[in-house]
Amino acid sequence: xxxxxxxxxxxxxxxxxxxxxxxxxxxxxxxxxxxxxxxxxxxxxxxxxxxxxxxxxxxxxxxxxxxxxxxxxxxxxxxxxxxxxxxxxxxxxxxxxxxxxxxxxxxxxxxxxxxxxxxxxxxxxxxxxxxxxxxxxxxxxxxxxxxxxxxxxxxxxxxxxxxxxxxxxxxxxxxxxxxxxxxxxxxxxxx
Amino acid sequence: xxxxxxxxxxxxxxxxxxxxxxxxxxxxxxxxxxxxxxxxxxxxxxxxxxxxxxxxxxxxxxxxxxxxxxxxxxxxxxxxxxxxxxxxxxxxxxxxxxxxxxxxxxxxxxxxxxxxxxxxxxxxxxxxxxxxxxxxxxxxxxxxxxxxxxxxxxxxxxxxxxxxxxxxxxxxxxxxxxxxxxxxxxxxxxxxxxxxxxxxxxxxxxxxxxxxxxxxxxxxxxxxxxxxxxxxxxxxxxxxxxxxxxxxxxxxxxxxxxxxxxxxxxxxxxxxxxxxxxxxxxxxxxxxxxxxxxxxx
Numbered sequence: 146x147x148x149x150x151x152x153x154x155x156x157x158x159x160x161x162x163x164x165x166x167x168x169x170x171x172x173x174x175x176x177x178x179x180x181x182x183x184x185x186x187x188x189x190x191x192x193x194x195x196x197x198x199x200x201x202x203x204x205x206x207x208x209x210x211x212x213x214x215x216x217x218x219x220x221x222x223x224x225x226x227x228x229x230x231x232x233x234x235x236x237x238x239x240x241x242x243x244x245x246x247x248x249x250x251x252x253x254x255x256x257x258x259x260x261x262x263x264x265x266x267x268x269x270x271x272x273x274x275x276x277x278x279x280x281x282x283x284x285x286x287x288x289x290x291x292x293x294x295x296x297x298x299x300x301x302x303x304x305x306x307x308x309x310x311x312x313x314x315x316x317x318x319x320x321x322x323x324x325x326x327x328x329x330x331x332x333x334x335x336x
Numbered sequence: 337x338x339x340x341x342x343x344x345x346x347x348x349x350x351x352x353x354x355x356x357x358x359x360x361x362x363x364x365x366x367x368x369x370x371x372x373x374x375x376x377x378x379x380x381x382x383x384x385x386x387x388x389x390x391x392x393x394x395x396x397x398x399x400x401x402x403x404x405x406x407x408x409x410x411x412x413x414x415x416x417x418x419x420x421x422x423x424x425x426x427x428x429x430x431x432x433x434x435x436x437x438x439x440x441x442x443x444x445x446x447x448x449x450x451x452x453x454x455x456x457x458x459x460x461x462x463x464x465x466x467x468x469x470x471x472x473x474x475x476x477x478x479x480x481x482x483x484x485x486x487x488x489x490x491x492x493x494x495x496x497x498x499x500x501x502x503x504x505x506x507x508x509x510x511x512x513x514x515x516x517x518x519x520x521x522x523x524x525x526x527x528x529x530x531x532x533x534x535x536x537x538x539x540x541x542x543x544x545x546x547x548x549x550x551x552x553x554x555x556x557x558x559x560x561x562x563x564x565x566x567x568x569x570x571x572x573x574x575x576x577x578x579x580x581x582x583x584x585x586x587x588x589x590x591x592x593x594x595x596x597x598x599x600x601x602x603x604x605x606x607x608x609x610x611x612x613x614x615x616x617x618x619x620x621x622x623x624x625x626x627x628x629x630x631x632x633x
Contacts, residue, residue: 169459169489170452171497204459204482206489207576211569240482247576251569 160184163198164213168205174212181217185230192229194316194330200236200261210244215252222254222313231313233327234258234268242268255312257327265328267314278305279326282315286329338362340387340399342370348379348524348622351591354387355614366391366399368426373409378506379622381418381446382526385504388425389528390617401426417445421504443469443521444488444507455492458505459485473509473519475628476584483580490573491525491621498564499529499618512626516603521625528618532557532592539564550593551611558590558597577623586625592618601626 162181168174185193197213199205205213214234221230237245237258249256249269258266267279282288306324309315316325340357343350368388376384384401391399401422403410413419414432422428443466447458463485470476470484488505495503507523533553540556541548556562558578561571574590578599581588589598589606596610603626 167456167459167463167485169485170455170493172452173456204463204485204489206486206493207572208490208493211572215569239479243483244486244576247572248569251572 160188160193161196161198163200164202166201166203168202168209168213170206171208171212174209174216177209178212178217178220181213182220182227185228188228192231194231194233194327194334196233196235196331198235199238199241202236202241205241205244207244207247210241211248211251214245214256215248215254218249218254218256218313219252222311231316231327231330232256233331236261237266237268245269255309255314257314259328265326271309271312271314274301274305275309278302279309279314282306282309282324283326283328285326287323287325289323338364338366340366340368342368342373342384344372344374346373346376346380346384347522348377348383348589348591348620350380350383351386351526351616351620352613354383354390355616358387358390358616359614361394363395365397366395368399368401370401370403373403373407376409376413377510378416378446378508378522378524379620381413381416381506382504382524382620385418385421385425385446386526386528386616386618386620388422392425393528398425398427401428401430403430405430405432415445416442416506416508417447421446421448441469441473441509443509444505444523446504446506448502449492449495449505449525449527450502452493452496455489455496458492459489462488462507469509469521473627474521474625475630475632480584487577487580487623488523490577491523491623493573494619494621495525495527495529498532498535499527501527501529501618503527503529503618516626518629519627521623523623523625524620525622526618526620528616531617531619532590535564536562539566549611550595551597551609554590554592554595554597555609581623581625584625584628586623588621588623591616591620591622 162184218232234256237260245268253270255267255269255271258268265283267276310317316327316330343353388399410430410432419431444462463481466481466484470480471478492505503526505525509519509521512520533550536553536556540562544552558574561575563570578588582599585601587601587604589596594613594615598606598608600606600608
């Protein structure tokens, strides 16, 4: 059997929001979050993968992280989300990690981060099993379409996968039902 | 004329002193007699500014401030930009010119905080100036500049979000020879706004019933991270500041109204909660960060 080639690039549109300098104070965070949401509102494809580039951010406080990271993710996790969107935080360094982890844990969220060296990590409240399953998919880039609607692996792994999909730190192709890491999705949707 | 003596040594305990002196509603013109002032730190500077503002707002006129122009402390106050902040509050009898100063121990001069733009400016300035002080003087790792900037941003936001009034921030490094035998960074933030009890009253008072007061309001914010906002993302600032100050074995206290709450490190003997202090409006946050010892590395 040969894998079916699906052009994810036609399904998922990638956009990049580059942020700069000091991300401090809640109003600043709100303004940045709204700008990202406005950018997403202009997208035309059914699904978007947004890269939030923090490479140039030299300081980020907790109030700003709450808006730019937590509130942004929350907005697109609810049933009333304005569109189907996935997020990936790029250029994440130690200085971003503390505020990001704090706000993700506060809201029981998780997020995929790409470090400056190009390593992808899962941040937030996921637990050891969630981390293991996510790392497995990240290493394999994708896992095949589950048969008869059942996700591969043990029942517990299946449950963890569902949770990671619900939290949008993994992507499931609606056409093929393949489960894919956001890093591989990023590579496939590169311009 | 009501004369309020300014102690010879003025630090954050000055809030208690001024609160005692300001009890009662005197209509007499007020004079802050600072002729005996010999030493002042950022906590003392913001205490003096706050006390002056309380009088000005209460009486609708500026109190007088008397300093010895020749005193070294007046030069220091000029260097800390105290007089720029003080001129709208006090009738100043003395105003030494601000000379250029080569010392690098002033981390942040007295800076009014009224808008979020002020906070951005303060954070930018500290990022430029703080590196050498934090790494060479306090032996903190390079990443401490960012963590200190975050602390600064969060404490200043506390003024804007909760006080609904202008406040001030100042920071300086000193040698605490007798008390700790090391250098310390003092960061002080103060406002004379509605205080924690006023800020939290509508959203939190009912759940505390008869116990509601300055101390329970401080506990609600400091210990439990409660705020007046229904948004669950709020209230993290103070919690995260406490974590970071604790990592650096520092001390943090907040005085508001008639109470003071604190995280007390091993080297300090302050009580974790004080009640029935003389009332002073607003909130005052005081952080002390000690230098790392050589064997901490």
